[in-house]
Amino acid sequence: MALEVKNITKRFGGIHALTDVTFRVEEGEVFGLIGPNGAGKTTMFNIITSMFPPTDGEVVFSNKRLTGKKPYEITKEGVCRTFQNIRLFPDMTVLENVTVGEHCRTKSGVFASVFRLKSQKVEEEKIKTKARELLQLVGLGKYEDTFADNLAYGQQRRLEIARALASDPALLLLDEPAAGMNEKETNDLFDLIQKIKKLGITILLIEHDMPLVMRICDRIAVLNFGEKIAQGTPDEIKNDPHVIEAYLGQEEEDELA
Amino acid sequence: MRKSYKGLLSIFAIMALLLASACSGGNETSGDQSGDAAKDGAVSAKVGVISWLTGAGAGYGEAITNGLKLANKEIKEQGKVDIELITEDSAGKQEQALSSAQKLMNSENVSAIIGPTLSTEMKVVGPEADLNGVPIMGTSTTAAGIPQIGDYVFRDSIPESLAIPASIEKAIEKYDVKKVAILYGNDDVFTKSGYDTMKKVAEDKGLEILTTETFQKGQADYNAQLTKIKNTQPDLILCSALYNEGAVIMDQARKMGIDVPFVGGNGFNSPEVIKIAGDAADGLIVATPWFAGKDDQKVQDFVAKYKEEYGKEPDQFAAQAYDGMYLLANAIEKAGSDDRDAIRDALAETEGFEGILGEMSFDEEGDIVMEPTVLTIKEGKFQLFE
Amino acid sequence: MLAEIINPYYLQVLSFILINIILGVSIYITLSTGQLSLGHAGFMSIGAYTSAILTLNYDFPLVVGVILGALLAGIVGILIGIPTLRLQGVYLAIATLGFGEVVRVLFINWESLTQGAIGISSIPHFGRELVTGLRDTGFTADMIGIRNNQLISLLVFIILLVITVLLITFFVRQNHSRVGRAFAAIKMDENAAEAMGINITYYKVLAFAQGAMVAGFAGALYAHVTAYISPSDFAYHRAVEILIFAVFGGSEVIWGPIFGATFLTAMPELLREVSEYRYMIYGIILVAMMAFRPQGLIDHEMIYKIKSRKKKKKKVEDDKKERNRHGVGS
């Protein structure tokens, strides 16, 4: 059940967003993908989920080639993601958002729905039960009838995770789940990720919150200007001179801006 | 979900109630009123009018209702028939015309209907009136197949199949025409049916049709078609267009150096052509039921009265409506009651009625029989074409 | 009694309202996946012409003609939908607008089949056909004490009402299912929906084709209610009118376009003076709605509030019953 990213290169016009990036996420681990802004992390997510195709290279998940598949097919293969800039369905309730996530694991069509076949009714019940369980898991149990739009920021991030979990993923891609969270929320998030890991779900994580990354990740890869500059355990990464250099450079830039 | 569904039903229930209460007032069966002659011995009847009074064609509707009102005023003064006109607007739309007709026939219980303005509307309203046994007469519907809708459908407007052959025949006589070019609007029911007649007449008369060109509504540029026509060098151009487009076509043709005469259909017959095209309008030949310059006392009286009443020259729509009103009043008088069937029978028997349009009769199908006048535009004026 | 209540005029207006409701629903379905189609007048004309020609020239039964008309419109919808799906937002709107015009020009020029601009008249009329059919079975209008034309209008109205209610039920049920959730998700965020495992191509084509089919269906009904159709009945203005039903009433929930169609069709009948300014008012409605209430008069929130109020009421009642029962028990 491992994810293999093989020699991925992506160019937008003349810009090299990713250059020959290779890494492997093992089953059951939490793998961190870090790097300064614009290093190509989200681009990597987009390529894994086929939001757009790589210029070169391929992505393989549990011995199946993901590259070339449609995004929804990839979700069906068991790879689901969250978004850096939250993309919930704003005019749906919290519960409905999660039920949408279950789409690819259910199958009632127009006919079954309109004629209220027994199979459809049973399925709807199952969908609701499971969605409620997931909301309990992420701690949103009492908000199920609230519109997603009206949730607090941290809650929205957790809802996104619940929605992604609803698709029964074997691999969960989290894009900066702690962004904009305060310390307590971040701690809750840490617990949540631990719980998800215990469910046997592999996690690939993009995150800027370094303490969180160091605490939670089993292994980490570092991107800078579209290239992988380091990979290893949190301790190895902390002491890697390339990584330090990349991040110090980033800070200077930040100050300039 | 099921609740909102119930909501819908209740909305309809309310609507049904509303309509029930709204119509319970004026809905008596028409039979009760038959023979209900007014005190002074005049036969009284309610007549519905469906006309295009708002929107793009409001001008037609206005002319028609003016003509009707003027005629009805005179009829009332004569004291033999007392007609109450109830006017509904169709806005030129079939749906609205049909709703209006239903309202007139069922809520107002009219004895007969005059209108609607357009042939397209008549094709929807006609069958419904026929089914209800309400005589209906179009005064401006010229397309083919209107009186054939049913026994109760009449018209006093001269159909293209009468007007176009008359003008083409006279043009052939005068200009020794051998070759013609045809130009018509293919997306409009009037111009298309005019074209069908033109084509048939041209073939019957053994004319050589050099080219057939079309244009569409709203088009401003006819140069491509006209250039093509010019190069075929016709003796005559048969142009089935409404006056709006027709005037522009003549303008562009004359500019291009096409100086042969044009024969137009009913829709082309309007003083507006001269207003829009100016000198370029010279050489247009049309057949018309209505000629304001006719040397006839009746006609001149009508023109004078109309001008006095409405401050403008009557056009063919006003004139046809005016005669239509008289035709109907005549029938009501003959029928001696406001009974729909009696009026229909009397109308069908109309023979040799002298109106401002000339001598009129209805044929077996309910179509008008009359002699059209052929006119031409010369020096910026409609004149008799001889 | 019955004879006094049934007025064909009101039934006629109600029948047109029902047809417009069906048209409103048709554009709502397409919009429910976030696709704006300006080609619904075109689909409507396909349904109308198909059914008119089949029943008139080839003696198909009316029901079969209407169904085939709707199906053909749906099939054309699929054929147009699949390639145009690559187009987003405004491009789709323009492409469908182009489609509608091409269909109209085709019907104008295909004279051997459609009689061009002259249009097709004497199309079998719903009510009249039915009444003739009933007469054969020995049933006449006098038997229930009404006139023939009253019976006809009544039958047309009842048929349309049943069809409309069934259709609304169909789509309400679909909305509250996996399919409806997929539609809604696509409308709100296409990329997120696809990332959540929804085959957006399939559902967008499905919605587009359903919309086309319902529009074709409405067109076929229209043909058999007015008994006359011509290409100019299905021009650009018709497409815009259909759009206005959804924009005014609201395109978030199915009740929006239903309300929009009802209100906007009834308005000129109730207020004849309005009729003169009808299109100007339409124009102002479009601009004002976009500026002040882009979701239309009836939106999710309104429906949600109504529902939750009912729920509360029901809960209170339930609680009461519960308490009463306990009261009896103790």
Added chain:
Amino acid sequence: MILEQLINGLTLGSIYAIVALGYTLVFGVLGIINMAHGEIFMFGAFMGVVITHTLQLPLALAFVVAIAVTALLGLFLELLALRPLRGKKGVSHLAPLISTIGVSIFLENLAHHFFGAGNRPFNTSFSEISVQIGSVTIYAVQLVIFAIAVLLMVGLSFWLSKTKAGKALRACAENLEAASLLGVNTKKMIMMTVVIASAMGGIAGILVGMAFNSVTPQMGLTMGLKGLAIIILGGMGSVRGAMAGGLILGLSETMIVVFGESGYRDAIAFIAIIVILLVRPQGLFGQAAPEARR
């Protein structure tokens, strides 16, 4: 005959191109299809009628008034129908399209009320002037139209690429937010764009009146839909594309008449739209949208 038809096609094409330039300018900067452009054009034409025919004033004044009135309409369009939608949360990208459709219906019916449904003549002695070359007659109007079209295209290209205001406008087209951060007064720029585009519609209106002597309230719809087809054909937001697309459409409409299928003349534009959108959605001269925008 072919030569004459070519001139006919070029004249028609040039007018189409000027109409399309107005569309393309608005789309280029705002990313909006202004469905009311055709009706603004129609008002320009009616101003010409009012000045030259009703009031019997000189043609030059007609141009001034038409430009002024259509510019004003553009201003109202921006203030009433477009600005309220901008930057509002939860407004779909279809909102401006629907809003401008509303404006177009309103204006069309307003013209009905003001000017009546009928055709209005546009008599000016200028449209009589012609030159005879061999068997071919060329009217001064035709030359003027062609010249104005080329002038507007060249002028617009130059203005966009060389002047400061033009560069600011292009910056807006690239990215509204960034442009405003860089100190461009985006509100003013947008307003200017809509006003200029509308005024170009006004010019086109007068030219159509001069060339064809045919002005009706419905002409806006016909011309507007053609303009729409052209910018899709030429590529949305491309000035050269609008010009080329206009000429292509004008010539092909003329040629379909020459080769005998005048009934399908109006369909060309729409068939072109559909084919282009399917085969090359960015249009003949447009650039492919970057994938990242998805």
